Amino acid sequence: MWTVFGRFKRDNCSKTKLRLSAYMDQRLSPQALDEVESHLVACHSCQKELGSLQTTVALLHRLPEMLPLRSFRIAQVEPSRRRTAMPLLRLATAATAVLLVMAFTADLTNLFATSPSSIGQDWGASDGRDTESPTVENQTNSGQITSDNEGDLGPGSEEHLDATEAGWVRPLEYSLAGLVIILGGVASGLWLKSKSKGSEKQRKT
Amino acid sequence: MKLDDSELAESCKRGDLDSFNELVERYQKMAYNLALRMLGDPSAAEDATQDAFFSAWKNIRGFRGGNFRAWLLQITANNCRDQLRKLKRHPSIPLESLPFEPQAPPSSESPENYVLQREISEQIKDGLASLPSEQRLAVILCDIQGLSYEEIAKVMGCSLGTVRSRISRGRAQLRNYLLQRELLPQEFRLNK
């Protein structure tokens, strides 16, 4: 008789113990709640079990909230600014390179020989002076550079042109070449950096 | 005027990052604490939280209204699962051995109490780490973050019945862990 009662109580205990968590959270149906409560009144072991669970939950409630060491706000500007800076830089590099090529070409075809206004005059007057060119050449060959020579310039008088351009064309070409190297270097450096950053970000997400 | 979560989420869908950052301010502490209790490591928790906010912003159109907090915590929980899988594949430091950032004792508490509380906190952290991850998640959401069963079911993507049994088993296992380490009062020791 006692063993039967004992087994009945044990079955009730395991059933009750499974319900204690939901009982604490008031998540039992009215019937289950009734069964648990009437069992608890009589069962010391289940009371102990309930007490230990309640203490565990109380300890969890008392855990301090931890503060993150930084904010998780999302900044939009940084990646998009980098994306717009890159084409600009590439454009500047390309433009400088084109300028450099133009400067070289102009140099080789002797466009820098005189100031633009005198070129205009010369070309306007050149038909009539074509025959005079050789004499001008001879003069420059001997190293004479005089102001009235400028008026005699026409296309094809190479040596003479070389002599007048030298002052500022070379520095221009050098500085353009330097600029191309610097801009190209910065652009490719940024490109490599953004490439590695991009792959890192992709890995992260 | 303070906008509610759904209104902010609607402007997020129109590309308003300020609204999203308002939501970040509201929930970053909660998301971070969830990640920290799940992973046990502050820097992994920071990564998981940041990733969660990134993907929430990226996928804001996938938020179909309703409970934003649950949606965000679901993303955070998923990121934590990913991190745990990574940690499992490349185990570096066991979860239990990483202490949290030391915090100054609040002025209301005596130094002795503070030390005791910290000791218990560390033990609970280790106890949580010993639980299966889904039980741990359920216990954290319920008993540390105070979510309802319904909200937990949304975060975990499971039924109420599953939530109830995970919480029940998680609490019982944590209780056993604390009992073994004599962190619960004498009268609760079993078989006595």
Ligand SMILES: [Zn+2]
């Ligand atoms: Zn009992």
